[in-house]
Amino acid sequence: MTDYWLSKMFFDLQTPAAAEVYRADRAKVLARYPLTPEVRAAVLADDVAYLSRLVNPYLLRYYFSAAGMSDAVFLQRIRAAGHGAGKASDG
């Protein structure tokens, strides 16, 4: 299932200036998007596995890079999410 507003936030954060604001104050940026409490909590917890089911995998990868997560940590978490996670295979 695609979460439009989560996807929209990840899309918007591709701009370096927007990503800088986000890294400085996540709560302020999160407040601009009508996310469900569960999704908001997953974002704040950097829950890669949970979020991977809700957005396009490319946006997921860009978001965590913009949020400051290293490639190594992202790879470890997305691989731990296991097969069945990830949205692209839906199609």
Next chain:
Amino acid sequence: MAELVGVFAASHAPLVARDWEILPPRVKTDLRAAYGELGRRLAAARPDVLIEISPDHWVNFFLDNLPSLCIGVGEAHEGPPEPFLKSFPHRKLRGHAPLARHLLETALREDFEPSISHHLILDHGFCIPLQRMELDELPPIVPIIVNDLEPPMMSIPRCLAWGRLLAKAIAGFPRELRVAILATGGLSHSIGEPTMGAIDEPFDRRCIRLFADGAERPLVDFLEPALLETGNGGHELRNWVIAHGAAGGRGFELIAYRPVPEVYVGCAWASWEVGRAA
């Protein structure tokens, strides 16, 4: 009349740009050699215009409006927005509006329904091959964006049909013009999925064999199911299939294939000899 003078394809892994300075020397040597040979062949074709086929990596389009295929008809296009492509030497790239509009009008006349854009930003998919080929001068570019990122996507038979349509449209352009096609993306890779980093070498080698064999049906029969199984980056093979269709399914020549785990991509470079008889 215009003439199709060359058809080419190349991978466009972003880490080729972002991590260039830290890639192992042997990888850089391989990448330089492959992109260099591609650039040499493209320059030898002496194109007046380059039709470049690439996905949009969430730069121009979002879920609000996601075209399956979009033709850029602008007189100019914006350069890449990615911070790791700050060194790309062109902030503006020349377009070729007359050919682009002719492609669009031919498509509509032939019952294809592309989207149209008067202002496109060309991201790393377009610009990494352009940068690494180190051409002395970039020809004007007609960008064609194909949705390779978010399902549902165009079928493989439709991609072949698009390729044939491009060839027909070029042949019908009523001015002398040398036109080349460059498809970018692929081969196998996986982005933002649990398999991220994996390169599906058997998939890549099968694709290469099928392009070399040329026949359309086996390519369709393999790719339609295989693209659902391999990593999501494999969907960019659609652009190669469009190139294959434009070349009439003939004359494929592999320049190089290198699985490059450092950039997460099974990288390949190829050209089609467009003058070869059936």
